[in-house]
Amino acid sequence: MSMTDQDAPNHGAAASAPPAELIAKLRAEMRGAVITPADRGYEEGRKIWNAMFDPACPAALLRCADEEDVAMAVRALAPTDTLIAVRGGGHHIAGYGTCDGGVVIDLGDLRDVQLAEEGSRALVGGGATLHEVDTATDPYRRSVPVGVVSETGIAGLTLSGGMGWLSRLYGYSCDNLLAARVVTADGEIVRVDEERDADLLWALRGGGGNFGVVTEFEFRTYPVDVVQVGEAYHLVKDAEEIEDLLRFYRDWTAELPRAATAWIGIEVVADDNGDLPGRGGQVVVGLLAAVVDASEEDGARILAPMLGQGSPTVSRQTPMRMLDLQHIQDDSRAAAKGLRDYMKGEMLVEITDAAIADIAARGMDLPSAASLFEMGTVGGAISDRGEMDAAVGLRNARYMGGYALMAETEEQVEPGIEWVRAAWRALLDGSAGGTYLNFSGDESSSRVLDSLGGDDAKRRRLRELKRRHDPRNVFRVNHNIDPAA
């Protein structure tokens, strides 16, 4: 396995396999399929989005058919100390949707999405993808604020925040979580909302997979009409040109209205050209922005500085329906399944001059089309709430920035990870104190707590809630809050 210790998905405890008779009992009693290495579908089923974790071989995959199956699995496995990975959409960069030697509780068949109260609330199965959520809300011309790539799982995304085109207007996905059905560490099924067990709801709003298995999420939805999308691609010659674009991005985004969200990315055009302009090997800086619920004129006014900056090779504004916008990044290299991915990022309160100089220099020095830098705006409605309002943290951040490796070959992995880690260090200059856990490989417990923000009182609360809901750390294949600490 090429992953380093720091990136291995089995953290929190040594791998512990389930007793064979227990798997046989689950096979006999569960409505869903129990898939072991001897069964058809195992090879395909054990793999997740990130091919870095292809070597991980769970002893069994439990394809739960309903929440009773999930509860049965937790009741059976928890007392045995079997290593349990819970999988929603299987997209976590750190490989938490699988494990080596333990058991995967896979919610991939719990994908139903129901709309209630004239579409103002969405009831979403714990294994649904963003595509299913967006497709179900679209006929009502409404949306849940979610991420930007349609195959991502709603579960992992929401449990660690959930940022996308609507977050600056309406907050993180987890800020719009009204209630949840949860299988707790002792196998009970509970429904939590603001009245019943508000503490557990607080923890689910950003605390990751630490507190139980969510079988259903209940979200607030918002009316969303046409979105104006701006794109500008610059084939750059030198670091100075990248610096100019980064400075522009910093100054322009400082004044952006909440309806607008903007990303900047630096990458090398792949030999097959991918979806970028230019030839293989050229460095391209892309600016991508969306203005929600805006007329063409309003969109043009907001996007004009970005579309007119410098001399882009491509520069355009396109009106789109939200559902279409939610698919435009599906074919990007960063979203491609089956590459060996690694990512290290930082939440930023500012983009300093020193960071800009470093990012620009590294931009001209990207090792290959297998690496990229990207940064997006946060703030807006995310920052309206306080650090103690939910488990999710670092609400004062204005940007999320980071480097990613998308290696095609094993040889690219070790040097690529090293390069990403070295490049990330310059971002610490403007750090809000931690990272956005959804865009991060495995992290130490102290960095997990740093990234959940707040002060000692918040750390105490997170630990107390973990001790109350999962004292034996049954749910530990995640950005773990150690109950014993």
Ligand SMILES: Cc1cc2nc3c(=O)[nH]c(=O)nc-3n(C[C@H](O)[C@H](O)[C@H](O)COP(=O)(O)OP(=O)(O)OC[C@H]3O[C@@H](n4cnc5c(N)ncnc54)[C@H](O)[C@@H]3O)c2cc1C
């Ligand atoms: C291509 C791509 C695009 C992305 N785009 C965005 C984006 O736009 N915005 C954003 O915020 N993030 C984005 N992400 C990050 C994404 O939000 C996280 O990777 C998230 O964890 C994915 O959720 P999942 O259910 O697919 O992952 P999984 O790997 O299945 O699970 C992730 C974590 O959640 C836990 N978990 C999963 N399901 C449940 C459940 N039902 N109950 C309890 N715990 C559960 C798992 O145990 C694990 O710890 C993107 C990731 C990728 C790979």
